[in-house]
Amino acid sequence: MAEVAEGEGRQARYRVDGMDCAACARKIDTAVRTMPGVEDVSVSVVASTMTIRHNGASDLPAIEKKVKGLGYSVAPLTERQVSSAAHTHDEVCDHDHDHDHGHDHEHAARHDHQIHAHAEVAATHREGEADEALAWWHGGKGRLTILSGAALVAAYIVGHLVPAVAPYAFFVAMLVGLIPIARRAVMAALAGSPFSIEMLMTIAAVGAVILNAGEEAATVVFLFLVGELLEGVAAGKARKSIQSLTALVPQTALVEENGQTREVPAAKLSAGAVVLVRPGDRIPGDGTIIAGDSSIDEASVTGESSPVHKSVDEQVFAGTVNGNGALRVRITAAAADNTIARVVRLVEEAQEAKAPTERFIDRFSRYYTPGVVAVAAAVAVMPPLFAGGSWAEWIYKGLAILLIGCPCALVISTPAAIAASLSAGARRGLLLKGGAVLETLGKITAVALDKTGTLTSGKPRVTDVISFALPEADVLRFAAALEVGSSHPLASAILSEAAVREMPVPPAAGAKALGGLGVTATVEGQPVFLGSPQAASERCNLSTEATARIRALNDEGKTVSVLIVGDQVAGALAMRDEPRPDAADGLRALSAAGIRTVMLTGDNERTATAIGRQLGIPVRAGLLPEDKQRIVGELKAEGLVVAKVGDGINDAPALAAADVGIAMGGGADVALETADAAILHGRVGDIARMIRLSKRTMANIRQNITIALGLKALFLVTTILGITGLWPAILADTGATVLVTMNALRLLRPIE
Incomplete structure (x- = not known):
């Protein structure tokens, strides 16, 4: 068993199969939490796991027996030891130089990840793969449903051949399916959950037999088992959508x-x-x-x-x-x-964080089920007592109302939609840390975005190669020769441009970095210098034309390096951290949705304004981390629901202050940890997709609640009017549950 020490207590983890919805998790949680020595319980429907924190004196076998008594299979997770080599990032460079521009290299110290826990999650998926791959008829629910169906068919045949024994045949057929259901109902009641679906089903079936409706009782039990089976199959599809990611590695x-x-x-x-x-x-x-x-x-x-x-x-x-x-x-x-493990882990954690709507439905269902029992009792008793109605007729109607009132469809309406949405988002690299985040995203009215690494790629590239005394090709060739071996961002930009143009780079001799000025070397027998315009002007006079051109490039937010070959100004290279390819389209998508956007950056005003003008977004530049946090607060004070998007350490305070913090993937770990959501692959357009996913999810949840309550209301009326009876009632409950689940699974479709 995976049992580890944690603080003053200990922790045990189990795989629990057979859970279909939040109601199942709640029954297990209620039962286990009351066991001696148990300090805390966490049940994950999505991961099919149960984690128990206990004081070391708990009777773990008794806990397993308790859960099995509720109708679920339990298996301790095997402990997997995973070793992790320390990873340090060292930048090695032959020489370093500065072209009169600041470069802040901020590296976030990596958090100590819980490798052991991560391995257990992976082990859970691997151990569950065989179970998930089995056909439905190989599982316990499938076998019981088939057996109950066969018994019902046999009862019909026997009843047709020997009518006198038909009531007994149907009674036996009912018991085949009802005994396991009743056993679970009793165990749930003893564990603190008296108003379970199993208990309502048992009361209705026994009552039907007492009213000489044994044939209908047996049919209702069979339909109930079919409904449970369909719930399990549908829930399994949502579960597999995430677990299948692990098979990619x-x-x-x-x-x-x-x-x-x-x-x-x-x-x-x-x-x-x-x-x-x-x-x-x-x-x-x-x-x-x-x-x-x-x-x-x-x-x-x-x-x-x-x-x-x-x-x-x-x-x-x-x-x-x-x-x-x-x-x-x-x-x-x-x-x-790795990426896959991280996605799976974050989504599973997110699916256990309930949305406000889900919490409301959860609370509502706690009162709803006892209320349904009270209404059913009133329907069964009041008309015969006060209106001279038939006891048999109205008790029958009361039993039907018990089945109609089963809360499964209502309880699953929200978590099913949220689980499907989180899964669909994860497959596109959109990670959301819970239903609350998913729900809030749809209400966003303003988005504040960082510049470097968010709207831009985060690394400079060559935008212009300017010829003064030598052709552009030679300017780039000589500049690249000086930068070979350097890890400086601007050097990487020059070398990348030379590679893209398939430019042969000549060897350089005696390369030497001049701190704060540039770099010099001998290339093809000539002294060559590459550095800032100011440093170049001290070595060689810059013409009026060259000065004007450099000034114009600087006004566009570009960093310019001047190349001197021999004693003449050969040319210059302009570099800038350019916008991501989809940045403009992504911002337009937000504007089209009526969402206000603003750039918040610590970069200088000139560079930020140039990028902002290119992308069509208002700019607030030269900001410290506390400034970004303050501006987010100001936007919220205006009544806006604010999302902050960033990727660096300096974004963390603002990410935490926003209604929703969104980290761009590949950024600092502290940003990913602080944020409520993450865009794993850095597409600006994914911000709008994430918001559309939220709106689509909330619309789906409203549809689900309407389906769940609408069908129940319809059959409640028809039952009281005497139009429908027990088996249509169970069909209403089963049908609503299946419809709600299948409707939620539509969210697994790709996000447009």
């Missing part, structure tokens, strides 16, 4: 060590390992390409339909498919903390 990986390649389990990969990914293979872990280039099919993780070409120094994700080129990848995250 390959079982093995080819690790390179000391020039040799050997196959190891992918689950044992640790940060720093180098793996070989052959064409057509799935990538076994999150990592960075250190050799090779290829097209990567990321559809399973990002939802992108077209493969993305990636090369050295670019990031790849676990579970994506390598195209036609061999890659060497350095793993950056242990198996328990």
